[in-house]
Amino acid sequence: xxxxxxxxxxxxxxxxxxxxxxxxxxxxxxxxxxxxxxxxxxxxxxxxxxxxxxxxxxxxxxxxxxxxxxxxxxxxxxxxxxxxxxxxxxxxxxxxxxxxxxxxxxxxxxxxxxxxxxxxxxxxxxxxxxxxxxxxxxxxxxxxxxxxxxxxxxxxxxxxxxxxxxxxxxxxxxxxxxxxxxxxxxxxxxxxxxxxxxxxxxxxxxxxxxxxxxxxxxxxxxxxxxxxxxxxxxxxxxxxxxxxxxxxxxxxxxxxxxxxxxxxxxxxxxxxxxxxxxxxxxxxxxxxxxxxxxxxxxxxxxxxxxxxxxxxxxxxxxxxxxxxxxxxxxxxxxxxxxxxxxxxxxxxxxxxxxxxxxxxxxxxxxxxxxxxxxxxxxxxxxxxxxxxxxxxxxxxxxxxxxxxxxxxxxxxxxxxxxxx
Amino acid sequence: xxxxxxxxxxxxxxxxxxxxxxxxxxxxxxxxxxxxxxxxxxxxxxxxxxxxxxxxxxxxxxxxxxxxxxxxxxxxxxxxxxxxxxxxxxxxxxxxxxxxxxxxxxxxxxxxxxxxxxxxxxxxxxxxxxxxxxxxxxxxxxxxxxxxxxxxxxxxxxxxxxxxxxxxxxxxxxxxxxxxxxxxxxxxxxxxxxxxxxxxxxxxxxxxxxxxxxxxxxxxxxxxxxxxxxxxxxxxxxxxxxxxxxxxxxxxxxxxxxxxxxxxxxxxxxxxxxxxxxxxxxxxxxxxxxxxxxxxxxxxxxxxxxxxxxxxxxxxxxxxxxxxxxxxxxxxxxxxxxxxxxxxxxxxxxxxxxxxxxxxxxxxxxxxxxxxxxxxxxxxxxxxxxxxxxxxxxxxxxxxxxxxxxxxxxxxxxxxxxxxxxxxxxxxxxxxxxxxx
Numbered sequence: 001x002x003x004x005x006x007x008x009x010x011x012x013x014x015x016x017x018x019x020x021x022x023x024x025x026x027x028x029x030x031x032x033x034x035x036x037x038x039x040x041x042x043x044x045x046x047x048x049x050x051x052x053x054x055x056x057x058x059x060x061x062x063x064x065x066x067x068x069x070x071x072x073x074x075x076x077x078x079x080x081x082x083x084x085x086x087x088x089x090x091x092x093x094x095x096x097x098x099x100x101x102x103x104x105x106x107x108x109x110x111x112x113x114x115x116x117x118x119x120x121x122x123x124x125x126x127x128x129x130x131x132x133x134x135x136x137x138x139x140x141x142x143x144x145x146x147x148x149x150x151x152x153x154x155x156x157x158x159x160x161x162x163x164x165x166x167x168x169x170x171x172x173x174x175x176x177x178x179x180x181x182x183x184x185x186x187x188x189x190x191x192x193x194x195x196x197x198x199x200x201x202x203x204x205x206x207x208x209x210x211x212x213x214x215x216x217x218x219x220x221x222x223x224x225x226x227x228x229x230x231x232x233x234x235x236x237x238x239x240x241x242x243x244x245x246x247x248x249x250x251x252x253x254x255x256x257x258x259x260x261x262x263x264x265x266x267x268x269x270x271x272x273x274x275x276x277x278x279x280x281x282x283x284x285x286x287x288x289x290x291x292x293x294x295x296x297x298x299x300x301x302x303x304x305x306x307x308x309x310x311x312x313x314x315x316x317x318x319x320x321x322x323x324x325x326x327x328x329x330x331x332x333x334x335x336x337x338x339x340x341x342x343x344x345x346x347x348x349x350x351x352x353x354x355x356x357x358x359x360x361x362x363x364x365x366x367x368x369x370x371x372x373x374x375x376x377x378x379x380x381x382x383x384x385x386x387x388x389x390x391x392x393x394x395x396x397x398x399x400x401x402x403x404x405x406x407x408x409x410x411x412x413x414x415x416x417x418x419x420x
Numbered sequence: 421x422x423x424x425x426x427x428x429x430x431x432x433x434x435x436x437x438x439x440x441x442x443x444x445x446x447x448x449x450x451x452x453x454x455x456x457x458x459x460x461x462x463x464x465x466x467x468x469x470x471x472x473x474x475x476x477x478x479x480x481x482x483x484x485x486x487x488x489x490x491x492x493x494x495x496x497x498x499x500x501x502x503x504x505x506x507x508x509x510x511x512x513x514x515x516x517x518x519x520x521x522x523x524x525x526x527x528x529x530x531x532x533x534x535x536x537x538x539x540x541x542x543x544x545x546x547x548x549x550x551x552x553x554x555x556x557x558x559x560x561x562x563x564x565x566x567x568x569x570x571x572x573x574x575x576x577x578x579x580x581x582x583x584x585x586x587x588x589x590x591x592x593x594x595x596x597x598x599x600x601x602x603x604x605x606x607x608x609x610x611x612x613x614x615x616x617x618x619x620x621x622x623x624x625x626x627x628x629x630x631x632x633x634x635x636x637x638x639x640x641x642x643x644x645x646x647x648x649x650x651x652x653x654x655x656x657x658x659x660x661x662x663x664x665x666x667x668x669x670x671x672x673x674x675x676x677x678x679x680x681x682x683x684x685x686x687x688x689x690x691x692x693x694x695x696x697x698x699x700x701x702x703x704x705x706x707x708x709x710x711x712x713x714x715x716x717x718x719x720x721x722x723x724x725x726x727x728x729x730x731x732x733x734x735x736x737x738x739x740x741x742x743x744x745x746x747x748x749x750x751x752x753x754x755x756x757x758x759x760x761x762x763x764x765x766x767x768x769x770x771x772x773x774x775x776x777x778x779x780x781x782x783x784x785x786x787x788x789x790x791x792x793x794x795x796x797x798x799x800x801x802x803x804x805x806x807x808x809x810x811x812x813x814x815x816x817x818x819x820x821x822x823x824x825x826x827x828x829x830x831x832x833x834x835x836x837x838x839x840x841x842x843x844x845x846x847x848x849x850x851x852x853x854x855x856x857x
Binding site for chain 2: 010011013022030034051052053054056057058066067069070071117135136137138139140141142144145146147148149150151152153154155156157158159160161162163167168171172173174175176177178179180183184185187188189190191192194195196197198199201202203205206207208209210211212213214215216218219220221222223224225226227228229230231232234235236237238239240241242243251252254260261262264326330333335336337338339340341342343344345346349350351353354356369370371372373374375376377378379380381
């Protein structure tokens with residue numbers, strides 16, 4: 001990959017102003033890792049999601065929040081109190097030369113400061129302003145409060161996720177973890193911004209985009225909505241696998257090392273599959289009765305589904321470590337996977353082959369840390385992390401003095417008055 | 421005006437992740453030409469979403485319709501020399517090629533990136549295979565739950581000391597589709613700015629790994645793995661009786677849970693979260709229970725310490741109300757609460773989605789009039805509205821072969837006789853017969 005570090009990313013040359021909390025900073029990271037110049041604008045003292053842990057060495061501090069680090073790579077950072085006359089004036093000057101503003105304030109807040117799309121686009125018709133909010137800019141729930149858990153409930157994720165009675169009787173619906181409501185909103189925001197950018201390359205016009213996280217989550221349940229619209233079905237939760245109108249064979253099996261393996265067998269059982277399954281189990285001396293000619297008959301297979309899955313497959317997986325089952329099965333063409341804890345991924349040779357892990361320098365600490373990298377390899381214009389998350393106000397001098405021409409004296413006055 | 425007006429996409433994708441990507445490119449205004457062949461079609465059949473009393477066939481899957489709006493269908497046998505030549509002619513007049521086959525399929529057809537680039541030098545080629553085209557396990561295959569398992573996403577969901585609960589659907593088909601669309605759009609933007617195309621090698625499994633980023637950093641920075649007591653904490657931010665550790669979904673607070681509501685049916689649940697003592701005091705007032713004002717619940721540390729009792733008291737209250745009532749009462753005073761909503765709830769009862777026009781009807785020639793899911797964003801200049809129902813298989817073959825590619829009518833008819841545009845042995849559907857007139 002000679003010279004790869006000098007090849008510009010696909011969004012090189014774009015200036016994006018990010019006014020985003022935990023709901024939107026992943027969108028800025030995606031655009032920044034793709035090469036855009038993201039200037040994150042935080043309130044003086046720093047964005048409040050710097051207060052969310054885990055923290056470096058478990059020492060709480062706004063410069064040590066790992067979620068903040070992770071979601072704010074490839075950005076520069078400045079501080080600015082938008083709710084002051086000086087602050088909003090400086091913001092207007094920045095917006096006049098920006099390509100995109102990404103904001104996650106409650107609906108109407110920017111307008112109350114005179115910084116809405118109409119005002120900003122009057123000075124910069126090419127500006128794309130993307131407002132990413134829990135419920136959008138309109139509607140009866142517009143001003144409702146939210147959280148990741150709330151979106152997982154309202155969006156339909158919880159209705160489909162949890163346990164069947166065999167694993168946990170009477171279990172509640174379980175919200176998938178990891179903050180994915182924010183990811184869902186950010187993916188759609190990113191897509192809309194990219195579409196607006198493509199349109200601008202031919203029209204030279206910007207526009208306003210109103211993204212709703214609730215709608216993004218409501219869209220992210222695969223066939224759940226179609227099942228209702230076309231069949232009137234309300235689907236039931238099944239451990240680790242697809243929701244379904246009725247019970248389905250399990251797909252999650254405990255391996256010898258206590259870890260789980262995801263093996264979709266039910267629904268695929270036919271004579272050919274049983275033959276391949278026999279080969280796999282036989283290579284470990286555990287074929288059982290799978291070579292019996294009776295399994296040439298699909299009706300016999302159907303009648304023995306529980307025996308094949310709950311006896312033969314379950315015992316096979318229980319006899320081996322999870323990772324070994326995963327690779328042995330995949331090498332024979334089975335779509336099976338190990339249920340890994342995130343920390344197991346660091347040893348995955350496939351990810352290493354793809355150059356996935358990135359060492360990111362934290363010069364103020366004199367250390368570098370391993371970060372997950374890109375979803376896709378761009379062979380002509382790389383997606384890559386260009387820098388660690390900004391420190392609070394780290395680029396105030398660069399932007400306010402270097403770009404807007406403020407003197408160091410003026411900068412000091414702004415700091416003394418809590419404007420930066 | 422549409423954002424992608426004038427953009428043409430050759431769409432070899434099938435099943436879910438790829439079609440979900442091109443669905444959005446279509447909504448944004450690109451012309452999506454879906455290449456299909458009925459003998460090895462995956463996405464239309466098997467169908468569990470055919471409305472009764474319709475017959476299950478290639479044109480009656482409701483889920484296919486929702487996943488493939490805004491597209492045209494060209495039935496083409498790419499495994500023949502003639503079919504391949506027609507595909508190449510189509511690529512020559514297109515902007516984007518997108519597919520989600522296993523890693524070597526397109527190359528084996530003779531349509532690897534080098535060949536695509538020879539045909540159309542600035543083509544944007546997005547491949548969306550399970551493990552990507554690069555790396556030793558490129559030949560491994562995925563469906564959503566496998567990608568979610570291998571990447572760590574599944575592990576982050578569930579109750580402590582129970583098996584992982586994971587996700588109840590192919591989250592990474594939805595999300596893989598989003599990345600497919602984002603990759604195509606960034607590639608297109610880059611092409612418009614530089615006149616350079618490229619191959620973008622997306623992997624469904626790899627794309628899920630950045631979604632567990634904070635948990636990975638907790639390990640690479642602090643050495644703390646996710647396999648530990650009390651994790652994952654179900655719907656809570658922290659599991660009672662276990663060490664206080666972070667949960668990768670936000671601040672550690674209580675209450676933060678799902679609670680049963682009246683009348684106690686399968687999806688009669690609501691969730692309530694208080695991010696501050698002030699929010700808790702407001703909730704306590706709404707609940708009106710004297711014990712809610714107990715001193716032990718007054719602070720976040722007290723609520724975390726007595727979380728089980730706290731949750732029991734909240735649930736005793738929520739069980740007296742419907743989930744929408746709990747939501748309205750709480751939100752009216754600034755308390756975070758939402759109903760657990762099924763698909764039926766969202767389509768029929770969610771006032772916000774109704775007001776925003778989330779489910780609008782489109783007429784499909786075989787299925788009739790049905791609601792289809794719309795974009796979760798409003799674009800002021802270039803609205804992303806669904807404008808075509810999903811295509812019948814081969815519905816646009818004549819339009820594309822004759823109209824776009826300039827073949828004569830006799831040549832197109834010949835293609836129906838030599839296995840190029842429809843399998844010879846398969847009965848032709850009425851609209852295909854009409855094409856031959």
